[in-house]
Amino acid sequence: MTSPSDFPTPPVPGRLLDVEDVTVFRGDRLVLDGVSLTLDAGDAMILTGPNGAGKSTLLRTISGLRRPDSGEVIRYGDLAWLGHQDALKPGLTLAQNLALAEKLGTNSLSDALEALDLTHLTDLPARLLSSGQKRRAAFARVMLSGAPLWLLDEPTVGLDVASIERLGAVMAAHRAKGGAMIVTTHVPLPLDNTRSHELPSLAHVESFWLS
Amino acid sequence: MTAFLALIDRDLRLAFRFGADTLASLLFFILCGSLFPLALGPSPDLLRHMGPGIIWVCALLACLLPLDRLFGAELEDGSLDLLMLTGPAPAAVAFAKMAAHWLTTGLPLLIASIPLGIMLGVKGSELPLLLLGLAMGTMSLSLLGGMAASIVLGARRGGVLLPLLVLPLATPVLIFGAASSYAGQLATSPAASLDLLGACLFACLPLCPLAAGQGLKAAVG
Numbered sequence: 001m002t003s004p005s006d007f008p009t010p011p012v013p014g015r016l017l018d019v020e021d022v023t024v025f026r027g028d029r030l031v032l033d034g035v036s037l038t039l040d041a042g043d044a045m046i047l048t049g050p051n052g053a054g055k056s057t058l059l060r061t062i063s064g065l066r067r068p069d070s071g072e073v074i075r076y077g078d079l080a081w082l083g084h085q086d087a088l089k090p091g092l093t094l095a096q097n098l099a100l101a102e103k104l105g106t107n108s109l110s111d112a113l114e115a116l117d118l119t120h121l122t123d124l125p126a127r128l129l130s131s132g133q134k135r136r137a138a139f140a141r142v143m144l145s146g147a148p149l150w151l152l153d154e155p156t157v158g159l160d161v162a163s164i165e166r167l168g169a170v171m172a173a174h175r176a177k178g179g180a181m182i183v184t185t186h187v188p189l190p191l192d193n194t195r196s197h198e199l200p201s202l203a204h205v206e207s208f209w210l211s
Numbered sequence: 212m213t214a215f216l217a218l219i220d221r222d223l224r225l226a227f228r229f230g231a232d233t234l235a236s237l238l239f240f241i242l243c244g245s246l247f248p249l250a251l252g253p254s255p256d257l258l259r260h261m262g263p264g265i266i267w268v269c270a271l272l273a274c275l276l277p278l279d280r281l282f283g284a285e286l287e288d289g290s291l292d293l294l295m296l297t298g299p300a301p302a303a304v305a306f307a308k309m310a311a312h313w314l315t316t317g318l319p320l321l322i323a324s325i326p327l328g329i330m331l332g333v334k335g336s337e338l339p340l341l342l343l344g345l346a347m348g349t350m351s352l353s354l355l356g357g358m359a360a361s362i363v364l365g366a367r368r369g370g371v372l373l374p375l376l377v378l379p380l381a382t383p384v385l386i387f388g389a390a391s392s393y394a395g396q397l398a399t400s401p402a403a404s405l406d407l408l409g410a411c412l413f414a415c416l417p418l419c420p421l422a423a424g425q426g427l428k429a430a431v432g
Contacts (some may be wrong), residue, residue, distance in 0.1 A: 063296055081296045085289030089221075092227035096221070103217045128376055145297060178213045 010076040014041040022071035033186035041178040055184040086138040090127035101181035106146030131158040150181035238386035240273035263392035301424030309357035319348030337395035348388040354419035361426030411417035
């Protein structure tokens with residue numbers, strides 16, 4: 001776990017993230033080419049781009065799971081992560097699945113479950129949940145953390161319209177509290193004042209000059 | 212520290228929930244040990260002489276069985292990403308998984324080695340020494356195995372690579388462990404072998420989780 005003092009002081013008050021000229025290769029294929037972006041408190045940034053443009057790779061690089069091949073990612077606060085997998089163990093109940101996130105985080109489990117309409121499923125094994133319910137359960141983990149910066153990879157996969165609305169309300173509340181998020185999505189989210197960052201497809205870039 | 216214990220707690224819950232997976236290595240241990248009398252013949256002298264060696268080799272092989280899934284399941288369902296990002300330090304995550312591996316595999320093997328030892332004719336007076344050696348040995352094997360499992364994580368055919376990586380590293384544990392267990396039969400002092408077995412354990416204790424933590428970081432990157 002990281003304490004607030006582990007992060008550098010932001011150059012601008014409210015700054016949560018600086019991504020400076022980040023380039024990432026996968027094998028000898030260029031995935032991200034000089035991506036720069038900044039994120040301030042209250043921002044919601046939507047990453048767009050065709051399949052294979054490196055949206056998930058950029059999120060993984062920002063999170064620190066992957067090191068950029070050049071450039072720099074500077075975070076000024078804790079982050080919460082929602083990958084494209086739900087990371088739920090089918091044999092454990094919803095509450096047991098979220099127990100670790102609850103211990104590590106600062107927010108209450110019952111509030112998060114309430115906001116996502118999962119309270120009645122608390123003691124159900126995760127293997128009995130539908131894919132939309134699992135997605136919401138994974139999202140509940142993000143809410144538990146209490147981290148200002150949310151990195152969300154396709155949060156709405158498998159969700160119905162009512163659940164997407166619910167998610168939108170949670171995201172809006174998080175922004176109102178000074179949080180920020182970067183989201184990859186293929187469906188429109190019910191969010192106001194979003195910024196978007198388009199990643200170009202680099203499939204046409206030849207890699208011969210690397211050899 | 213609470214996250215570390217919560218991780219062990221979660222793994223133990225999973226182990227109880229999927230009891231068949233946990234029992235598999237235990238049953239393998241007992242079955243494997245029971246095959247030796249069938250192959251070697253029922254001579255009590257021969258079996259008593261071979262008993263500790265059989266138990267040590269079977270325990271070593273049984274420890275390998277669950278290693279493939281130790282981190283593999285976490286990687287596949289995305290839990291490892293979360294653990295690396297928000298959990299305790301990578302080395303602590305690896306150490307918690309190794310501790311859970313010992314509690315769900317090493318400890319049951321230790322208990323099962325009592326009936327297996329008696330079956331093979333190991334004398335009651337020699338059993339405590341065997342158990343002491345096995346306790347230290349299985350702990351070392353959990354640490355070495357967890358390290359190897361994290362290194363082959365994400366590699367194709369990692370399951371095949373795993374025993375090739377663990378077995379050579381485990382030879383000192385096997386040599387000193389079996390030597391300590393034979394001290395009773397040969398009427399020699401087990402002190403030297405136990406010391407060396409303990410030295411193996413204390414070398415593994417800091418080094419294996421550190422190496423495994425790096426392996427886990429590389430696997431998610």
